[in-house]
Amino acid sequence: MNRVLSDTIDALLDAANPEPPELLREMTEYGREQEFPIVGPDVGQFFRVAATLADAERVFEFGSGFGYSAAWFRTALPADGDIVLTDYDESNLATAREFLDRQDGATAHYEAGDAMATFEDYDGPFDVVLLDHDKPLYVEAFEDAREKLADGGVVVADNVMAGPVEPENVTAALDGAEPVDDHTEAIAEYVAHVRDDPGFETAFVPLGEGISVSVKR
Ligand SMILES: C[S@@+](CC[C@H](N)C(=O)[O-])C[C@H]1O[C@@H](n2cnc3c(N)ncnc32)[C@H](O)[C@@H]1O
Structure with a gap:
């Protein structure tokens, strides 16, 4: 995972964040072994807090992989809640089912x-x-x-901020430069789109590979 923050801050987060549940620790290890692009534990903990703040009962994921982010959301959902996992790849979802079957919850x-x-x-x-x-x-998924x-x-x-993009390229695109590739163009477009939407309040958080959080007013 191509993290945005310095090693010093990463170390602080490792020390400061609560110890993840055992299943999540195992899934983090699995993701690293498989070099699968998971959000990672700092973002996972953030998702847990975001779902708690939203008093969430229902979650929809566009892109679930082997269920890592879903397992984090599920730690914050009530037992009668729902989470929808999606992926092109059935084998990813089969692995997700194996992991999530070991977790109580929504x-x-x-x-x-x-x-x-x-x-x-x-x-x-x-x-x-x-x-x-x-x-x-x-952008299309956000509008949907x-x-x-x-x-x-x-x-x-x-x-x-990172992963398929480089932060400086996103910054340059936001400042009006020609995007260096399709991913940079798409991310810069998304960032500007949510920033300028009066129906949402958005913050950009440099955890993991950088997340945006847009709350519907
Ligand atoms: C970055 S991974 C998801 C990681 C996951 N959210 C996590 O952190 O545990 C992206 C996944 O989205 C899937 N994907 C990409 N575009 C998709 C689409 N349009 N519909 C369904 N799945 C898609 C890919 O197959 C891939 O497994």
Whole structure:
């Protein structure tokens, strides 16, 4: 994982954050072994707090991989809550099911295929929506999520600073330079889109690979 913060701050976060539950520690290790692009434990803890602040009962994930971010959200959801996991790759979702079956909590729905189409099939409201799928689809997914998001609900998006992009390239694109590639163009477009949306209050948080948090007014 290509983290944004310095080693010093990373070490502080490791020391300061609560010890993750055993299953999450195992999943972090699995992600690192497989070199799978998970959000990581600092962002996971942040998601847990965001879901708690939103009093979340229902979560939809665009891009779930093997269920790491979902397992973090689930730690904050009530037992009668719901979380929808999506991924193109059925084998990722099969692994997610194996891990999440070992965790008590909200009902998990595993939806293989295009997350954009899956989202159309679900009624709202959702309290939290995660964008962690194809970066060029972020703005469209955000717009799709708008009407299905509860008041006070939250859209979190990963990779707004690192991962498939470099922070200085996103900054330059936001300042008007020609984006260096499609991912940079998509992320800069998303950042400006949520920043300028009067219906949401947005903050950018340099944990992990950089996340944006947009709360519906
Ligand atoms: C960065 S990984 C997700 C990681 C996960 N959120 C976590 O932190 O544990 C992105 C995943 O999204 C999936 N993906 C990308 N675009 C998608 C789409 N349009 N529909 C469904 N899955 C998609 C990829 O197959 C990949 O497994």
